[in-house]
Structures are given as structure tokens and as C-alpha cells.
Amino acid sequence: MVAPPVGFSDDPSNDIPIRPADNPTVGDRIFRVICVASASVALVIIAATAIFLLNKSRPALAKTGVWHFFTASVWNAAVGDFGVLGLVIGTITIATIALIVAVPLAVGMALFVNEYAPPRIGRTLTAVIDLLAAVPSLIFGMWGYFAFKNHLIPVSRWISDHLVAIPFFRLSNATGKPDFTGSSMIAGLVVGMMIVPIITSVSRDVMARVPREQCEGALALGGSRWAMIRDVILPYGKSGVVGATMLGFGRALGETVAVALVLQNISYQANPHIVQHGAGSIAANIFLRFGEASPLELSALVASGVALMALTFTVGFAARRVVARTTRFS
Amino acid sequence: MSFDQFEREVATQDPSLEDWNGLPPIVAAEPDSWSSGLIAREIAKVPVPSTQPMPGTSLGSGSPATLAATDVSAWFGSRKVLQRCSLRMEARQVTALIGPSGCGKSTFLRILNRMHEVIRVAKVAGSVELDGVDIYGRELSVTQVRMRIGMVFQKPNPFPAMSIRENVLAGLKLSGTKSTDRDALVEECLTRAGLWTEVKDRLNEGGMSLSGGQQQRLCIARSLAVRPRVLLMDEPCSALDPISTRVVEETIQQIADDITIVIVTHNMQQAQRVSHQCAFFLVEEQGVPGRIVEAGATDHLFNQPSDERTLAYVTGRFG
Ligand SMILES: Nc1ncnc2c1ncn2[C@@H]1O[C@H](COP(=O)(O)OP(=O)(O)OP(=O)(O)O)[C@@H](O)[C@H]1O
Ligand SMILES: [Mg+2]
Numbered sequence: 001m002v003a004p005p006v007g008f009s010d011d012p013s014n015d016i017p018i019r020p021a022d023n024p025t026v027g028d029r030i031f032r033v034i035c036v037a038s039a040s041v042a043l044v045i046i047a048a049t050a051i052f053l054l055n056k057s058r059p060a061l062a063k064t065g066v067w068h069f070f071t072a073s074v075w076n077a078a079v080g081d082f083g084v085l086g087l088v089i090g091t092i093t094i095a096t097i098a099l100i101v102a103v104p105l106a107v108g109m110a111l112f113v114n115e116y117a118p119p120r121i122g123r124t125l126t127a128v129i130d131l132l133a134a135v136p137s138l139i140f141g142m143w144g145y146f147a148f149k150n151h152l153i154p155v156s157r158w159i160s161d162h163l164v165a166i167p168f169f170r171l172s173n174a175t176g177k178p179d180f181t182g183s184s185m186i187a188g189l190v191v192g193m194m195i196v197p198i199i200t201s202v203s204r205d206v207m208a209r210v211p212r213e214q215c216e217g218a219l220a221l222g223g224s225r226w227a228m229i230r231d232v233i234l235p236y237g238k239s240g241v242v243g244a245t246m247l248g249f250g251r252a253l254g255e256t257v258a259v260a261l262v263l264q265n266i267s268y269q270a271n272p273h274i275v276q277h278g279a280g281s282i283a284a285n286i287f288l289r290f291g292e293a294s295p296l297e298l299s300a301l302v303a304s305g306v307a308l309m310a311l312t313f314t315v316g317f318a319a320r321r322v323v324a325r326t327t328r329f330s
Numbered sequence: 331m332s333f334d335q336f337e338r339e340v341a342t343q344d345p346s347l348e349d350w351n352g353l354p355p356i357v358a359a360e361p362d363s364w365s366s367g368l369i370a371r372e373i374a375k376v377p378v379p380s381t382q383p384m385p386g387t388s389l390g391s392g393s394p395a396t397l398a399a400t401d402v403s404a405w406f407g408s409r410k411v412l413q414r415c416s417l418r419m420e421a422r423q424v425t426a427l428i429g430p431s432g433c434g435k436s437t438f439l440r441i442l443n444r445m446h447e448v449i450r451v452a453k454v455a456g457s458v459e460l461d462g463v464d465i466y467g468r469e470l471s472v473t474q475v476r477m478r479i480g481m482v483f484q485k486p487n488p489f490p491a492m493s494i495r496e497n498v499l500a501g502l503k504l505s506g507t508k509s510t511d512r513d514a515l516v517e518e519c520l521t522r523a524g525l526w527t528e529v530k531d532r533l534n535e536g537g538m539s540l541s542g543g544q545q546q547r548l549c550i551a552r553s554l555a556v557r558p559r560v561l562l563m564d565e566p567c568s569a570l571d572p573i574s575t576r577v578v579e580e581t582i583q584q585i586a587d588d589i590t591i592v593i594v595t596h597n598m599q600q601a602q603r604v605s606h607q608c609a610f611f612l613v614e615e616q617g618v619p620g621r622i623v624e625a626g627a628t629d630h631l632f633n634q635p636s637d638e639r640t641l642a643y644v645t646g647r648f649g
Contacts (some may be wrong), residue, residue, distance in 0.1 A: 119450055213487040217549070220445055222477030222556055223504030231504055235491035328491055329536025 008300070017291025057303030059296055069303060075268040077293065082300040084307050089270035090184065091308065094259060095252035097188025097274065101198045103245055103250075109196070110204035111229060112328025126204065132197035137251060140197075144190030149262065151179070154191065156275040172273045179277035187262045187279055191255045195248035202247060204239025207233050239323045246319050250312055253283070260284040271321040282308045332444040343407035348537040394421040394590045395559040397442060397479070401437035403619070404437045404446060411437055414456070417609050419560070424582060424591045426601040426628065429611030430643070434620030436484075437596045438611070441564050442592065443479035444472050459561065477505055480558035483566040484543035488537030488552070495533040497548055501556035515555055524581045543574025550581060554589075561585070568601065579604050594635040600642055602632055611641045 024032070062205055064082050070082025113125045124278045163169040171178050180186075196244040211234050234241075264285060266285045267278035282304045289301060397419040400471055404412035412434040419425040419442075427435045440446040441454050458465045466477045480501075488497045498516045502509050510517055516533065516607060520526040525547040529540070533598060537548060546566060555562055563582070567575040582604050595601050609625035624631060624640045635641045 056486055119449075152357060211487075214487055214489065215641070216445065217483065217487040218500075218504055219477055220443065220483075221501035221504050221552065222473045222479040222507075224473055224645065227504040231500065232489060232491075295486075314559060329493070329538060 004244055025048075041259060050094040053306050053309070057299055057306055060300035060303050064300075069300075070307065073269045075300075077289075077297040079298075080296050083268075083279075084282065084304045086268045086270040087266070087280040087282045087285055088268065088306060089310060090281045090309060090310070091253055093184045093270075093274060094188045094191055094255075094279065094281055095249055097185060098192035098195055098252040099151060099245060099249055101189060101192035102199055102248055103241075105192075106136045106196050106244070106248075107203055107241060109200045110207055111233070113200075113204055114208050115225060115229060115233075129197055129201050129204065129245065133201040136196070137194040137255060138257050140194040140254070140329075141190060141261065144193045145258060145261045148186055148190055148193075152186050153180040156183060156185060160275050165166035168274050170273060171276055172271075179273060182263045182265070182277045182279065184271065184274040186282065187259045188274075190258050190262055191252045194255065194258065195251050197304075198251065199241075199244045199248040202244035203241040206244070207237035212234045237326060242319055242323050246316055249315060249319075253308060253312055253315075255281075256283040256287045363573065367377060368575070368612055370522065373445045389572070393559065394588055395478075395588060396421045397560050398459045399438070399458045400445065400459070402438065402441055402454065402458065404441060404455075405451075405453040406449070407451040410619040413621045414440075415611075415620075415622045416456075417622060417625055419590055419592050421590050423606040424593060425607040425609065426587050426605035427592065427594045427609050427611060428598070428601050428643070429595070429620070429623075430613070431596075431615045432620075433611040435611050437516050437620075439481075439564055439592060439594055442560070442562055443481050443539050444475050445481060473505060477501070477556045478558055479560040479562060480553035480556065480559065482526050482546070482549050482553055482566045483564040484568055486549050487570065488534065488540070488545050488548050490538045492537055493534045494537055494540070494548060497537040498551050498555050500552055507556065519551040519554040520548075522554055522581065523547045523583055524584075525551055535649065541574075542578075543570045543577070544569060546574070546578060548583065554585065558589060560590040560592065562585050563591065565596060568596065575600070598632075598646070602628060608632070610635075610637075610643060612639060612643075 023183050043077055058083055060080075063080050064072075069087075071085050073083075073086030074081050074083045075087075076082070109129070113122050113129070117125060138198060142221040157178075160178070160180075161321050196246060214236065215228055216231050218232045221227075223231065262283055263279055263281065267280050269278070270280070286301045286305060289297065336602060363456050371566060399415060399417050399419075401414045401416055401535045402412060403410060403414055415434075415438055417425070417438075427439065429435055440448075442465075443459055446452050446454055454466075460470075460475075460478060463469055465479070470478070488494075489500055492500060495516050496503075498519050499509075499512060501507070502512075517526060517530075525544060528544060528546075532539070537545065540548060550561075550566070570578065579600065580592065585591070593601075593604065605628045607608070607626065608624050608628045608631040609622050610631065612623045614623075624635055624637045631640060634645050635644065641647075
């Protein structure tokens with residue numbers, strides 16, 4: 001018997017890289033099969049949806065031309081002329097207004113619950129917010145519709161009177177009494193109310209995960225609580241807040257019934273006067289037109305749905321890029 | 331951050347903690363939040379005139395200060411964990427706090443810069459004076475106290491979203507302090523913490539890119555940048571290898587001339603190497619609060635302690 005060499009050896013003969021064999025148990029194998037099956041089914045459903053939508057939208061796109069469909073602002077079912085640019089812009093406008101009101105409210109609420117509320121109230125609020133986040137947004141929509149629809153009209157009038165310096169708040173030059181109902185702003189505010197709970201819930205959860213030692217470190221250096229929030233909690237929670245915002249944005253883009261209730265009729269032209277009547281939304285348009293649409297218009301509605309999906313993806317990816325670019329050291 | 335989580339832990343240990351009516355009887359004020367005055371005072375306070383400290387007086391930064399704790403008691407909820415501890419931590423001296431686990435050393439240390447009250451259910455009694463000024467009084471705000479009395483934690487906690495340089499300057503940013511020559515300050519603090527040569531070429535890398543020992547020295551540098559007069563260290567070397575420990579100990583010895591140091595340690599050799607004074611904490615029997623059993627010169631405590639339990643502890647026979 002040769003004693004095994006001590007230290008290291010230059011002998012290359014058995015120095016061959018291998019990966020140690022994995023011997024999964026029966027349970028592991030079964031579980032693996034289940035997971036693979038679930039993943040496959042999910043992927044197949046997504047692919048099938050995409051194929052179905054594209055297929056359905058073909059007649060309308062063939063009639064109008066793809067370029068025309070995505071760059072024109074027109075919806076004339078009688079002659080079969082469709083273009084969704086105005087609707088896309090209207091959708092983005094409403095969702096953006098919704099985020100502008102919802103994100104600061106939600107982040108402020110999340111910080112209040114985590115950092116300022118007495119423990120018991122904080123715990124109760126957390127539970128309430130998590131429940132609210134699961135309530136169908138239609139409920140908030142109805143509330144917003146009744147609470148905002150009329151009460152916001154004086155606000156809109158005031159804004160258009162006093163904030164004329166900001167182009168969006170100006171009124172169009174059309175003569176006659178300005179109509180403040182069914183504006184992007186009212187729709188955006190209603191949608192904003194609908195997405196506050198989900199953004200609050202997710203961002204609160206992320207910001208509650210900041211390691212305690214980080215916070216104590218900030219306080220021990222003489223930081224006030226606000227300084228700790230600014231320099232430790234918000235940087236830590238940033239990607240989570242952006243993720244929560246994207247969830248809210250997705251909901252805002254897809255919000256249907258509430259927007260349809262507020263707008264009542266759809267403007268297919270982009271309207272820069274956000275406090276005035278005349279706003280568009282892809283989802284609300286689909287909802288309002290679906291019942292009485294001819295097969296060709298139905299196809300155009302499906303195609304506008306594809307545009308909505310593409311819009312959601314684009315915004316989601318852009319947000320991820322922004323987070324990745326601005327997150328340091330990780 | 332969830333302090334709630336902590337609270338829940340506490341609550342599971344002691345269900346009565348949820349009950350604010352179960353406070354210790356001496357509690358005077360209902361605590362409102364964890365960063366403002368939730369201090370239960372045991373001593374009737376003579377109101378102090380709220381004069382602003384004059385620049386250049388003993389409250390300014392610069393010279394080391396004496397920290398005197400008198401009759402300090404501490405509670406978590408209704409459970410008392412420290413019983414009337416008094417200790418003078420002299421200027422230009424390193425004071426070591428030793429004792430078995432759970433006897434309240436960290437709690438005592440955190441009372442010295444008002445970090446104890448960060449935990450919602452925490453309460454304290456007694457007084458702590460920094461060169462004669464009550465740190466729980468009206469002359470100093472909590473943030474002023476914490477700037478003057480810095481703290482290094484057991485687990486290195488550099489800020490992950492900040493570079494090494496920004497970590498050193500974090501205290502200035504957090505406390506809104508202006509500083510004229512930031513580069514010089516960064517270099518000075520990192521040098522004093524024994525880290526400059528290792529990081530001078532990578533100041534813009536993330537604070538987390540350092541090794542554990544380097545992170546701890548970065549945290550020391552970060553504490554030094556706000557020019558504290560006292561530095562509290564809670565087992566600063568417990569996560570470090572012997573060489574990093576050595577470096578941190580050398581750092582302690584170097585800064586001790588300018589900054590009063592209080593260090594918690596479980597390492598008897600370390601206590602002997604770095605400290606001049608020592609205080610031995612002990613929970614005398616299960617369920618009673620911890621107390622300072624003996625305090626005095628380190629040599630004395632280690633070689634001829636007056637209490638036999640101190641002797642047993644420092645010679646490794648219990649604890
Ligand atoms: N956040 C807290 N909530 C409730 N009780 C606590 C909390 N922190 C500490 N305690 C209790 O206070 C007592 C003293 O704890 P402390 O951390 O001061 O001990 P220590 O001497 O530092 O121990 P170690 O050497 O293990 O660090 C212990 O009984 C502990 O259970
Ligand atoms: Mg401790």
C-alpha cells in the first residue's frame with residue numbers, strides 16, 4: 001500500500017473536473033415534475049393568448065394598415081377606419097395623473113404606518129391596507145365616481161382659472177361654456193384613488209424590511225428620524241417602491257369600468273387640456289364599444305388591446321432599466 | 331424597518347408588555363414615541379435652564395469628556411433588566427464593560443447615548459451626565475447627544491447604498507452638519523481608524539465591498555467623522571479575525587487620548603489589553619435585573635477583585 005501523498009501533487013492523471021452526481025429522492029422527482037408541468041402550462045397559456053390576440057386583430061390591421069392603426073387618431077366603425085394613437089396618449093395621461101396623486105400618498109402612508117404610527121395603530125392600518133389592496137378596484141371606482149364627479153368640477157374650474165401658466169391646465173379655444181365633466185383629470189384622480197392601496201401595501205412591506213442595524217446606525221450618528229428615512233429607508237426601499245408603482249401603473253392602464261363611468265364617451269383625439277371634457281382610454285373604449293361592435297370593429301378593439309399590452313411591457317421594462325441604472329453597489 | 335417585529339418578539343416573551351398599564355410604578359410620563367422623550371424618570375428633576383451651550387465650553391466638540399451614569403435602571407416593557415447602575419467613565423480612559431451574556435451590558439451602553447429608547451417598549455430611570463450636562467435633559471436634543479456620544483455596533487453596519495467615502499461622511503449628511511474640507515476629513519478619519527492605506531484607491535466603491543474587519547473599521551471612521559467626545563463600542567471585534575481585532579484595538583488605543591471610550595467585550599484578554607477601568611455586570615439570580623457588581627481599575631479587577639464572583643468570571647470559572 002502506498003500512503004496517500006501529503007500536500008499537493010503534480011500528477012495530472014486523476015485531476016479531471018467532474019460535477020458530483022445528484023441523487024434526487026422520489027419526493028424530489030415528483031415535485032420537480034409538478035413544477036415543470038405548472039411552468040409549461042403557464043407559458044403555453046401566455047403564448048396562446050398572444051397568438052389569439054394577434055390573430056384576432058389581423059382583419060382590422062389588414063384593413064387600416066399597421067402603421068396607420070398605431071399612428072392615427074380616429075375611430076370610425078362605419079367606414080372601418082381605426083387609429084389608436086389618441087387613445088394610447090389618453091390612456092397614458094390618465095395613468096400618469098393617477099400615479100402623480102397616488103405615489104406620494106402611498107409612500108407617505110407607508111412611512112407613516114412603519115415609522116410614525118403607534119405600534120397598535122400601525123399594525124391595524126397594515127392589515128386594513130393589505131385588505132384594501134385586495135378589494136376590486138371597481139369598488140373604489142364607484143366611490144370615486146360619486147365623490148369626485150361633481151365636486152371636482154369647481155376644482156377644475158379653479159385650476160383652469162388660476163394655473164393658466166401651465167399649458168395642460170389651459171382651456172381649449174373653443175367657444176361656449178367649458179365642460180369640465182369627463183376630463184382626464186377626473187378619471188386620473190378616480191384611478192389614483194383605486195391604486196393607492198396596492199402601492200401602499202407593497203412599498204410598506206419593502207420599506208419594513210430595512211435591516212434594523214442600518215436604521216440604528218443612522219440614528220446613532222445623530223440623524224433625525226426624517227434623515228434616517230431619507231438616507232437609509234428610501235434608498236433601500238427604492239426598487240420596491242418603483243415595483244409597487246409599476247403594479248399600480250399596470251392597474252391604472254387597464255382600469256375599465258370606473259374610467260368608462262367618468263368619461264361617458266371616448267375622445268379618440270389626444271386632448272392636452274386635461275381639466276376639460278374629452279379624454280380617451282383603450283380599456284374604457286373596449287368596454288363601451290364591445291357590445292355593439294361589428295366583426296371588423298371587434299378586431300380593431302382586440303388590436304387596441306394588443307397596443308395596451310405592448311404599452312404595459314414597455315413601461316415595465318423602462319422602469320426596470322431606470323432602477324438598475326440608479327441602484328448603486330449591488 | 332420594523333420595530334414592530336421586535337416588539338412582537340418581546341411580546342411573546344412577556345405578554346404583559348402589551349399592557350401599558352403594567353408599567354413600573356415609578357414611571358411618570360407616558361411614552362409617546364421612540365425618538366422623543368419616553369424617559370421614565372426615577373429622580374424628581376430640578377428644571378434646568380435651557381441655555382444654549384456656549385461655543386468653546388465643555389459641550390463643544392474636541393476634548394474628551396467624562397461620562398457619569400448615576401442610578402441607571404432599565405426596563406423592556408415591565409421587565410426590569412438593569413438595577414441602579416452607577417459608573418463614572420473618565421476622560422482619556424478606556425472603560426470596559428464585562429459580564430456574562432444577558433446581564434445588561436448592551437442595554438447600559440445604549441442608555442449612554444439614548445439608543446435604548448429606540449426600542450418602543452424600552453424605559454429608563456436615573457441620570458447620565460456628559461461633563462456635568464444631563465444628556466436626558468433639555469440642554470441637548472437627542473440628535474446632539476448622539477453626535478457627541480458615538481456608537482459602534484457589534485455587527486458592522488456600513489450603509490449599503492453609499493460609497494466608502496460617503497459612509498465616512500454619512501454622519502455629517504444625516505445630522506445636516508456642514509464641513510469645509512471633506513476630503514481631508516475622510517482621510518483623517520480613515521487613517522485614525524487604521525483603514526486609509528487599504529481603501530485610499532477605492533473610496534468610491536460600495537461600503538459593502540469591504541471585508542467584515544474593514545467594514546467595522548469603516549464604521550469606526552464614520553463615527554469619528556462627527557467628532558464625538560465619547561465613543562461607545564458594543565463588542566466591536568466579535569465578528570472579526572485576530573488580525574483585524576488587533577488593528578481595531580490599536581485604533582482604540584490611538585483615539586483614546588482624544589475620545590473617551592466605553593467598550594463591551596467578552597474577551598478578557600481584550601479587556602486587559604485595552605482598558606484602564608472595568609465594570610463587571612452580573613445577573614445575580616434568575617429573573618432579577620443585572621447590576622454592576624464591581625468596578626474599578628482593570629488591573630485591580632483582574633488581579634485582586636474584591637468580589638469572588640468577579641474573580642470567578644475573569645478567571646473563566648463561570649459565565
Ligand atoms: N429588544 C429587547 N426587548 C426585550 N428584552 C430585551 C431586548 N434587548 C435585550 N433584552 C433583554 O435585556 C437583558 C439584557 O440584555 P443585553 O442585550 O443588555 O445583555 P448583554 O449583557 O449585552 O448580553 P450579551 O453579552 O449577550 O450581548 C436580557 O435579559 C435581554 O433578554
Ligand atoms: Mg450585548
